[in-house]
Amino acid sequence: MRKLSFINKIIYLVNVVAAILLLFSFALPFLPPKTFSLLSVLNLGVSFLILINLLFFLYWLIKLKRQLFLSCLVLLIGYISFGSLYKFSSSKVIENPNNIRVMNYNVRLFNLYNWIPEKQVESKIVDFIKEEKPEILSIQEYHPHENIDLSFFKYKYEKLSGKKTKYGQAIFSQFPIVNSGSIEFPKTGNNAVFADVVKGADTIRVYNIHLESLHINADVETLKNEDSERLFNRIGATFTMQQFQTELFLKHKEKCSYKMIVCGDFNNTAFSYVYRKIKGDLNDTFREAGSGFGRTYDFKFFPVRIDFIFSDEAFAVNGFKTFNDRYSDHYPIMATLSLDD
Structure with a gap:
């Protein structure tokens, strides 16, 4: 020194x-x-x-x-x-006849309020999903927009709230849904939904979780003008609510005996308490097969990964991709999984 x-x-x-x-x-x-x-x-x-x-x-x-x-x-x-913040692994998908493509996407109401100054964003989201062909699609901030047609999925479950604008979480599937429901989070529009899908002889529980939002504007000037003490207090209160919501989810999860896939927008990072608790013994599919930073949220300061797909250890993780298509403030992610006999 x-x-x-x-x-x-x-x-x-x-x-x-x-x-x-x-x-x-x-x-x-x-x-x-x-x-x-x-x-x-x-x-x-x-x-x-x-x-x-x-x-x-x-x-x-x-x-x-x-x-x-x-x-x-x-x-x-x-x-x-x-582990490493940056993944150097290959993004190549391992082909397997039992592969299931699982996509998670916070679509931000399909750009209902024109946050992105671009025409027909909602149609571009649908075209993107069609092109990628996931067998299971988990959507947060879903809105039944008049221009949205996801009928190419054979089955769906959605749970919507709101008086003027209906929104919520939805699960779409090419496999039959034999049971579904919602885990209600008090005093918020966020919740978690689940669907039991049948593929061959297996019943798979799919969860779609949307934890409490931080309500942080990614714009630099807006953050500069925000009172730092109020900002910290608000984020702290949000994380406390996220813990409570996570505990509700875990109580529901404990009662399930099926192999499961957990998708969602946690509004928190892989270094958080809620991430560790929700992940438990499941595999983080990005860590298993992803590459790069795995950024899922459009934050200008540094790469942020707050959207996840976890899978039961019984699944082989044969691929993972983070897309760069910017039709929302979140980027879609997709995991390729197989449940071998």
Whole structure:
């Protein structure tokens, strides 16, 4: 430290703060938001902290300074605990006659209020789904738009709410749905729905979860003008509500004996408490077969993955893709799974 220039001493102090914050954030998945609501806000910045620490590591490496070991150690701890933020695996699908393509997509009401200044966005979403041909489709913020025709799916279950504008979650399937229902979340328009689909001799439980939204505007100027204390308090309260909603889901899930697929928009990252609890013993299909950052939300500052497809360990994960088609504030994802005899 003594041999560092004044500027490098300042840089190293910032490095120490970033390393401590990142190290602390690794414990957050184990801390319930009800008890640590404000601290859980760090969940949203873990990807950013990883990238910052990586830049510090590269900076000290170029300078040939031993200070590189600080960020190197913290990044190593994160890699051992959570895996790599960036996946280098191949995105090629393993062909299997038993493959099932499962897509998850928050469609943001099919652009009902013209958030994207483009014509016929709703029709482009439908055309995209037709082209990709998922056998199971899980949609959040579904709205029965007059221009929407998803009748190429043979079966569906939807649960809608709202007085003027109907919206909610929906599951579409090419396989028969023999049972379905909704897990109601109090004091919100969000919920979780499920459908039991039959493929061959197997009955598969498909969940579609939409946890409480953060209501954060991705626009830079809007965030600059937001009162930071109010923003932190609101996010903390949202994470507390997400924990309660997760507990309702887990109680319902415990009663199911079928092999299952869990899809959804968790409005939280893979470094969060709710992610860890919902995932449980299931496989995160992105981690099994995805590539890149796996970004699922259109956030301008850094890549954010808040939409997930989990599968029972009985399924082989034969492929995963994150699409770049921007027809919503979320990007669609699709997992290719097989349930071999």
